Amino acid sequence: MSELLAILTAFGISAPAGLNAYVPLLLVGITARFTSWITLNDPFTWLTNEWVLLGLALLFGVEFFADKIPGVDHANDVLNTVLRPAAGAILFAAAGNVISEIHPALAILLGVLAAGSVHAVKATARPVVTALTFGIATPVVSAIEDVLAGTTTILAIVAPLLLLLPLASAAVVIAWWWRGAPKPRPSV
Numbered sequence: 001m002s003e004l005l006a007i008l009t010a011f012g013i014s015a016p017a018g019l020n021a022y023v024p025l026l027l028v029g030i031t032a033r034f035t036s037w038i039t040l041n042d043p044f045t046w047l048t049n050e051w052v053l054l055g056l057a058l059l060f061g062v063e064f065f066a067d068k069i070p071g072v073d074h075a076n077d078v079l080n081t082v083l084r085p086a087a088g089a090i091l092f093a094a095a096g097n098v099i100s101e102i103h104p105a106l107a108i109l110l111g112v113l114a115a116g117s118v119h120a121v122k123a124t125a126r127p128v129v130t131a132l133t134f135g136i137a138t139p140v141v142s143a144i145e146d147v148l149a150g151t152t153t154i155l156a157i158v159a160p161l162l163l164l165l166p167l168a169s170a171a172v173v174i175a176w177w178w179r180g181a182p183k184p185r186p187s188v
Helices: 002-018 022-034 044-048 050-066 072-094 104-132 138-158 160-180
Strands: none
Touching: 002 022, 002 072, 002 104, 002 138, 002 160, 022 044, 022 050, 022 072, 022 138, 044 050, 044 072, 050 072, 072 104, 104 138, 138 160
């Protein structure tokens, strides 16, 4: 059971970096510095340094405002195509000490995949949302992404089993959609 919780925690803190690189890094750093809820793997204890936390807070502020402005949000997503998966890699590897048998390279790869896939969906969907709403929905969608990134990170740290609920819900929706999708007819 502890391995399942560790895996959920690692994915739960790395995947939200695909929405906002700095929210999970900042929350994990603050939590590791001031509580015993999460312990970071060496050499990632630098995330708890007050200067790093201050820098992450400033970077979060920049991304927070940049992501709310139509057009600027797209440039921000292009810039973050490298930063968000890297943040996911750092977060998964930093929490890797809770997964006893994982190789650091695998932890980094899983973090890149978790954050990178979330970022790919965001970077693909966001221009569509901006175009369809003439930019009106951009700040709202961005705020929802920030809240989702923060909530998921906190849940992953405090109660990782709760992350199974949205995963199970997504599986049910996908299965429902798959069953209802028209099937190709065999050619005669």
